[in-house]
Amino acid sequence: MDWLKTTDPDFERRFARIVDDRRESDEDVAHVVRDIIAKVRAEGDAALSRLTDRYDHHDLDKDGWRIDAEACKAAFDALAPDLRAALELAASRIRAYHEAQLPADRDYTDDAGVRLGARWTAVDAAGLYVPGGRAAYPSSLLMNAIPAKVAGVERLVVTTPTPRGQMNELVLAAAHLAGVDEVWRIGGAQAVAALAYGTDTIERVDVITGPGNAFVAEAKRQLFGVVGIDMVAGPSEILVISDKKSDPDWIAVDLLSQAEHDPTSQSILITDDAVFAAEVEDAVDVACAQLSTKTTARASWDDYGVIIVVEDLLEQGVALANRLAAEHVELAVDDPEAFFAKLRHAGSVFLGRHTPEAVGDYVAGPNHVLPTGRRARFSSGLSVLDFMKRTSFIALDKASIAAIGPAAVAMAEVEGLPAHAKSVQVRLK
Amino acid sequence: MDWLKTTDPDFERRFARIVDDRRESDEDVAHVVRDIIAKVRAEGDAALSRLTDRYDHHDLDKDGWRIDAEACKAAFDALAPDLRAALELAASRIRAYHEAQLPADRDYTDDAGVRLGARWTAVDAAGLYVPGGRAAYPSSLLMNAIPAKVAGVERLVVTTPTPRGQMNELVLAAAHLAGVDEVWRIGGAQAVAALAYGTDTIERVDVITGPGNAFVAEAKRQLFGVVGIDMVAGPSEILVISDKKSDPDWIAVDLLSQAEHDPTSQSILITDDAVFAAEVEDAVDVACAQLSTKTTARASWDDYGVIIVVEDLLEQGVALANRLAAEHVELAVDDPEAFFAKLRHAGSVFLGRHTPEAVGDYVAGPNHVLPTGRRARFSSGLSVLDFMKRTSFIALDKASIAAIGPAAVAMAEVEGLPAHAKSVQVRLK
Structure with missing residues (x-):
């Protein structure tokens, strides 16, 4: 498990390494x-x-x-x-x-x-x-x-x-x-x-x-x-942004709920309170020992778990979250709306202290197939759109082709495509 | 150029070959x-x-x-x-x-x-x-x-x-x-x-x-x-469905407007009138000879052009169009709506005799980046969605987690994920 503080002199280097680490198999398949x-x-x-x-x-x-x-x-x-x-x-x-x-x-x-x-x-x-x-x-x-x-x-x-x-x-x-x-x-x-x-x-x-x-x-x-x-998927990840008012035991099991999936899963806590962070770390150890999935969860937390202590949770915390572009983001704070308003890149967001990520895995309704490995920068969770396609259509009549056709002719000619131009011109006569 | 009639004994075999031919470079790059x-x-x-x-x-x-x-x-x-x-x-x-x-x-x-x-x-x-x-x-x-x-x-x-x-x-x-x-x-x-x-x-x-x-x-x-x-794109294609009332010269330049793009472009005419089909074929020869792009257009039409004569333009013609799933489909008929209603797979559709495909390339408004190589079966033209992503969100409170949380616990337990179950249970107390 990695402990980072934004005030550490080498914070940027270490954080960048976490962002760039794709945790993916090197196996050449x-x-x-x-x-x-x-x-x-x-x-x-x-x-x-x-x-x-x-x-x-x-x-x-x-x-x-x-x-x-x-x-x-x-x-x-x-x-x-x-x-x-x-x-x-x-x-x-x-x-x-x-x-x-x-x-x-x-x-x-x-x-x-x-x-x-x-x-x-x-x-x-x-x-x-x-x-x-x-x-x-x-x-x-x-x-x-x-x-x-x-x-x-x-x-x-x-x-x-x-x-x-x-x-x-x-x-x-x-x-x-x-x-x-x-x-x-x-x-x-x-x-x-x-x-x-x-x-x-x-x-x-x-x-x-x-x-x-x-x-x-x-x-x-x-x-x-x-x-x-659908999107190529990598190991799962959760980012929890929490202030010190959350129950450390709750946050600990939230982190473990991702860690227990796979040894390469990643659980990250961002908080603005080092004491709270230490409490969560202890709670993870206690809760992990009781899990039937402890071997996997322990390996994931030890190898890929991260605790980041920031000075300002809203501005700095969300800025880091945008760089992480995590699959799941929990906002365990009093005013999750304020955080969500600044959050640009995330697969799915869980607002407030009573919304553990696991409800989204099963019964909330939104899809649990979500972009991993920082892909929330450019891709979305699975949706009905993945099983549909869109056909555009255009209909002109004599008047409307007269209105817009000449511009098409001008562009076709300059692009060196005379049959394109001709196919419009024959209909302008 | 290939001439096919649905009444030919080997029609299905020849048509299937056209559907399966991806016209793509074999070059191992x-x-x-x-x-x-x-x-x-x-x-x-x-x-x-x-x-x-x-x-x-x-x-x-x-x-x-x-x-x-x-x-x-x-x-x-x-x-x-x-x-x-x-x-x-x-x-x-x-x-x-x-x-x-x-x-x-x-x-x-x-x-x-x-x-x-x-x-x-x-x-x-x-x-x-x-x-x-x-x-x-x-x-x-x-x-x-x-x-x-x-x-x-x-x-x-x-x-x-x-x-x-x-x-x-x-x-x-x-x-x-x-x-x-x-x-x-x-x-x-x-x-x-x-x-x-x-x-x-x-x-x-x-x-x-x-x-x-x-x-x-x-x-x-x-x-x-x-x-x-965006979608991996192959050579461009046009499918024109036309009855005998269209002007053969118009349809000929429409077919050539695709053929002039590239020697591997494909232009297909489906009609229910063999005399009209022959007139279009002649008109293609005449119009092609006058184009500055004639070398490319001729090569494309000779190698990949197809004329298909069907017995029934609406039912049979559109059924073939659905199998071809073409990038561009022109409906040069009296009642294009009836045809469009049955057409399931197409990148973009051009309704009626006054809508040449070339207006869609330049000035109509819809995107001209469209799925090729039968990919309209499962993909769409370029759109704003290609530059956006969707973040889902969920917010529960004490009452709503009490309503749906127990079902999540039951599913997590049967899937062997105890930290998932626990992260819900701690909030149910």
């Missing part, structure tokens, strides 16, 4: 992924079968390619009542938030008599990657699948590895609840390649979203352009 | 680009200087790194009055269309007492790549720069190669008109790398847009995630 994609593209199902056998020890042809809708429904029906109610509450709140996000079409005629507009439509099919093993979260399935369905995607396909045949019943239950149309038992870069290019068995999709390991992320990056993808 | 990016990242300005000397035969240190604002203003002031008026009309119409595109923030409190919302903000800085030589179009500069400025981007940087020192005065004039803040005389993958990582001389940006050759496109693809980028 690009070559392996390129090879897997080429194999799936050339050999289709045969490659999927062979790669799934090799990496997941699952025989697709013998033990099954697909998990059917009945199995998903059975998993949902088997849920304990309180858990089922929790998932239903989460799904309905996520649905409501994303429904309010649906973009409006535009269609208007301007002063020159030109009709202009834009129309939004959903993609035909979307693929959702769901990791196997410990990172297979039902909440993650809901957060990816529901926006796609709200956008109007007709065919929503899940691919998920089932190592040694093992399925995650909670994920199947969530797939039922979210209305997923197909679930395929494949994973890794080969699943992403199959979704992008299609095989005899699996029809291609238009957009691929969802979290995955370094191979999955690299496959999405390589196939960007062949299909649409 | 990835390796070269990776090397250039690594050099710029490691050596900064020194690498830029060396690479610009090698590829553009321009000595940055001797002949200048930057084109200053005065030079851009001088280029604008030197424009012929009618051309200046045309550029001003284009700029004001592009500005108006993109201003209407600005997204609305949301901030509301739902039935559970949870305050939720989303706030849009501009990125701090955007970089715009402008090609040198023949593809350096002032219209393209306006189409990229104006949405960025409308979005609220404070620092808008242009990089453009100036081979052997040559500058394109029209591009400088457009830069002045659009309010570009910096113009740098560098090009290629090295310019993209400099924009993404920054050097001592050039500060990094958050988003990079703009057209370029295969090296520029590959650099953007490789740096996707380090910065935001």
Whole structure:
């Protein structure tokens, strides 16, 4: 864990290092992924079968390619009542938030008599990657699948590895609840390649979203352009801005809630009180020791945790927060509005002392798929827009082409494109 | 040029080949680009200087790194009055269309007492790549720069190669008109790398847009995630759906207006009348011979032009159009609305016989940077959203966390994330 004070002589150097550290795997997976994609593209199902056998020890042809809708429904029906109610509450709140996000079409005629507009439509099919093993979260399935369905995607396909045949019943239950149309038992870069290019068995999709390991992320990056993808995601992070009036125990568990995700997760506290900071540090130690996830949380906090003591929480604290452009920002202060007004770069913001980041992971409604690794500088959380596209349109008549056409002719001529000019001129006669 | 009829026995096979043909360079540039990016990242300005000397035969240190604002203003002031008026009309119409595109923030409190919302903000800085030589179009500069400025981007940087020192005065004039803040005389993958990582001389940006050759496109693809980028663009295409009542000469120049861009551009006509199709084909030959761009237009039409004769223009024609997902679609029919209602996948649509695609390239207002290579299935034209990002926010109080918190605890527990559960539980007491 790093302790920084803005008054330290080497503060700027040390802070800049934190901002620039992307905490990402150095592992060169690009070559392996390129090879897997080429194999799936050339050999289709045969490659999927062979790669799934090799990496997941699952025989697709013998033990099954697909998990059917009945199995998903059975998993949902088997849920304990309180858990089922929790998932239903989460799904309905996520649905409501994303429904309010649906973009409006535009269609208007301007002063020159030109009709202009834009129309939004959903993609035909979307693929959702769901990791196997410990990172297979039902909440993650809901957060990816529901926006796609709200956008109007007709065919929503899940691919998920089932190592040694093992399925995650909670994920199947969530797939039922979210209305997923197909679930395929494949994973890794080969699943992403199959979704992008299609095989005899699996029809291609238009957009691929969802979290995955370094191979999955690299496959999405390589196939960007062949299909649409969501942002490439890195390790998770939380930034808590807190004054000394917060309960140190509350802030400690908030920091740990990010640290327990992964040893490369990052938790940062910015406060203007060194005594409070020390109290939080002690509270982290106490709370961490009680967690079943303590090994991961401890490693993350020790390696990547940061406490920054500033002189002025509002001005200086928020300026640092803008440079960090964190995925999650908690504002545990009396007047969170004043802080939020100055905050430009953040994936999602949690206002006030009663808003722990974890409510946003599950039930608040906004998406928990958010830009990491300082990408909140230029990108946004997952939304219905990731599953839609916009078609602009233009309609002219004799009068309106007479009004604006000559300018197009002038520009086409100077750009050396005579057929462009001619296509307007023939309509001006 | 390919002639297809839906009644041909091999129609489906031939049409599928057209849909799948991406018309993209096979050239393997990835390796070269990776090397250039690594050099710029490691050596900064020194690498830029060396690479610009090698590829553009321009000595940055001797002949200048930057084109200053005065030079851009001088280029604008030197424009012929009618051309200046045309550029001003284009700029004001592009500005108006993109201003209407600005997204609305949301901030509301739902039935559970949870305050939720989303706030849009501009990125701090955007970089715009402008090609040198023949593809350096002032219209393209306006189409990229104006949405960025409308979005609220404070620092808008242009990089453009100036081979052997040559500058394109029209591009400088457009830069002045659009309010570009910096113009740098560098090009290629090295310019993209400099924009993404920054050097001592050039500060990094958050988003990079703009057209370029295969090296520029590959650099953007490789740096996707380090910065935001617009869609990777391929050769341009137009699809004209026309009945026999259109003037064949008009349709011919519309097809040629795309063909004259590049030998790999694609122009497709779908009609339900074989006689009309033959008339258009003849008219293309006549019109093409008169163009100063005839070599390019002829090559494009010969190699990639397609005429498809269908039996039913509305149902069958639009179904084929949806599979082609073309960048530009002209609907040269009596009732374009009926066709547009069924058209799901297109970058931009031109309604009616008096709306040639070229007006959209220059003065109509919507963006001319549009998805190519069937990417309209999942992506949209450039817009203010490419220069903005959305921050979601959540605010709970004691009552609302009591309402939705227990569901978050249940989900966190089943996902094996005890600190998540605890961060909610401490606030429920």
